[in-house]
Amino acid sequence: MNIPEQTEEDYLRGYSAQDFHAPLCTVDVAVFGVDDGVLKVLLVRRRDHPCRDRWALPGGFPDLSGDSDIAQTAHRKLREKTGLDAPYLEQVESIGNATRDPRGWSVTLLYFALLDFAKVGALVDDTEWVAVDEALARPLAFDHVTLLQTARTRLQSKTRYTALPMRLMPEAFTLSELQQVCETILGHSLEKKSFRRRLEKTDILTETGEMRPTSRRPAKLYRISGTHRDDFVFPGMLEAR
Amino acid sequence: MNIPEQTEEDYLRGYSAQDFHAPLCTVDVAVFGVDDGVLKVLLVRRRDHPCRDRWALPGGFPDLSGDSDIAQTAHRKLREKTGLDAPYLEQVESIGNATRDPRGWSVTLLYFALLDFAKVGALVDDTEWVAVDEALARPLAFDHVTLLQTARTRLQSKTRYTALPMRLMPEAFTLSELQQVCETILGHSLEKKSFRRRLEKTDILTETGEMRPTSRRPAKLYRISGTHRDDFVFPGMLEAR
DNA sequence: GCAATAGTGTCTATCAGACAATATAAG
DNA sequence: CTTATATTGTCTGATAGACACTATTGC
Known part of the structure; x- marks a missing residue:
């Protein structure tokens, strides 16, 4: 007796992404600029829970309708914070674990961006350029101290070769x-x-x-x-x- | 008049990860071994939609209860397919876009694993070691041809230095x-x-x-x-x- | 001894570090 | 002319490529 096979079309019709318990998925960007002999990074003050009022790397969730890929998510976040459209963007690494976000299992794709500090205009509210050394000494949101350290180390390595x-x-x-x-x-x-x-x-x-x-x-x-x-x-x- | 502020505890109590439209999030692993002068990669035949019956890199969703981080997800997938516990594992890059998976927006964290081919015992069903060149010529599931190419290129680069x-x-x-x-x-x-x-x-x-x-x-x-x-x-x- | 593979000696080319020397502008 | 910065000359040391050479084993 042949049970009729489900085709891929049948399967997809009945599929909903929400049926699965997926981790949170975000993009975070370390935006670097050099201001008068100091390497600075762009920080954003979080207005929402979790980690409300803490400083953090700009980032957030991909917009599943608006973003066609992850790099575009990173570019969009950057545009929202700096008004700049096409800075250099490079993926660094991805971190995913159960503990980095109090909401639960979460994955972040870390990028860094490089831009001409002089080109950056007025900043959005609750956004600040901070010397990287000072930023690393702050109690940043989530694991962003580690992320920032990783991004700077990568930038330093690539500066050598x-x-x-x-x-x-x-x-x-x-x-x-x-x-x-x-x-x-x-x-x-x-x-x-x-x-x-x-x-x-x-x-x-x-x-x-x-x-x-x-x-x-x-x-x-x-x-x-x-x-x-x-x-x-x-x-x-x-x-x- | 002070509106009582919501504390982070209040916020998290009311939070459910399922309320957000999150992308699918997976780990894929290119498992490499050298067999008699040939670089081979481990492929798995998919038993489920989508891409049923296609060959693919081993991978899957993180187990939010069982895996403490993403590397552990990769190790678990490997153990299920090869029975090996601690091969060398390295993250390559992450790809996320709207088109790579027919179910919708999806992100994958690509790893490669290196192991002593001679140590691998009998394989699980629907699992096969394939020469990388031959694997790249097959119509692999999703974007796995690209993933495999990226993983091999990274292995080649690191072999040089x-x-x-x-x-x-x-x-x-x-x-x-x-x-x-x-x-x-x-x-x-x-x-x-x-x-x-x-x-x-x-x-x-x-x-x-x-x-x-x-x-x-x-x-x-x-x-x-x-x-x-x-x-x-x-x-x-x-x-x- | 012969063949085949393991392992070494050594010359050359390339490239980074060191630092001295030269070039060009303002005042 | 003096001074500060830009730019170049050149010697040295480290390392990869090339390739000839020696060493050790089975037959």
């Missing part, structure tokens, strides 16, 4: 300015010659032809070249002092 | 055997001297004192040293030919 920090720069910048930003991220100074040599050997940057008139000798201005791929890695790492 | 492939080896192994496994992963041959030199300069491996009696000259056996940290990286990469 990629040109990622240029995504924190304005449209045009000098090599000295880029080096200072890298030093700010890493927390120590870098060898000027090594820093410049590895960039010269690649096509990552293009001279704009303009100069930055500084107090003394003017410096060449560069922009990110059109052919640069963000997955580029240098053959060696900068010192890990 | 870490000692990760030793997690695919038995307890004791020779340097030639380890090199062959690396070559299998990368799909091309490696310089013997470079390969050995970089290992000698570290404390990653320890001689067991035993020798492997091969057909010709016997080879020293090594095991992973007790002090090795899996986050170790070599200063340079092996050729990316």
Whole structure:
């Protein structure tokens, strides 16, 4: 006797996502900017439970009707807080466990974003740029201290073997300015010659032809070249002092 | 007039995770093993909708009562399919979008696992070891072709600058055997001297004192040293030919 | 001894660290 | 001219690629 098989269409017709006990699923973003030699991160004061009134990384639930994917959720959260549309966004890792959120089992997809601090306009209420070291000393919501630490460590690692920090720069910048930003991220100074040599050997940057008139000798201005791929890695790492 | 504030306890008492429209959340694992010069991956034939009868990476939903975190979910799925308890497990990335699962918005946390192929016993029904190249040519369930490709690429990258492939080896192994496994992963041959030199300069491996009696000259056996940290990286990469 | 695999010696090329030297602007 | 910053020259040390060489075993 053949029991008629249920087709996939039959199955999906009877399926409701709410029938399953799913964990909470969120996106959190560590938004980094360098302000006058200080690496800062964007914090938001939570207006709702849980962790009401605590500072937290911006983040939240995907909008299942509005967001087509998780990166879009992260971009939307960023736009809501900074008004900026297309900063550099990179996934760091995902944490899921029973204890990080008092509402129950929850999973978060952690991203970091890099943007030109000077471009950020007025902030939404209850939003603040905080030096990363100071943010890590605050009692942030949920496990956001750990998340922020993980995101900064990733940014530091990639600063040693990629040109990622240029995504924190304005449209045009000098090599000295880029080096200072890298030093700010890493927390120590870098060898000027090594820093410049590895960039010269690649096509990552293009001279704009303009100069930055500084107090003394003017410096060449560069922009990110059109052919640069963000997955580029240098053959060696900068010192890990 | 003061409206009494709702405390976090009040809030949580009234909260139910089911009130929110959450995406589906799963873990998928690419389980790798090297069998006689071939990189293989463990596939499972799906017995349920959606994608019934298609081959897929082992995975599934976290057990909100039984799993304390996501890594434990991945370990549990592995144990169910291979009977092995503690293979090497590493998170690769997370994919979340509206289209990858016909049931609706879904997020998956992708891991890869490395294990000694020889240690795997009999498989559960509808489970099969498949050469990765062949698996990628099959019409796998959901977006698992992409997931498998991403996992293999990550394994290949880390083979160039870490000692990760030793997690695919038995307890004791020779340097030639380890090199062959690396070559299998990368799909091309490696310089013997470079390969050995970089290992000698570290404390990653320890001689067991035993020798492997091969057909010709016997080879020293090594095991992973007790002090090795899996986050170790070599200063340079092996050729990316 | 011969063949085959294990393991070593060593030269070269590349690239980061160190730091000295030169270039160019303001004042 | 002096000074500060930008930019370059160049020597050294570390490490990967290439490849020839030696060592050890079974036959």
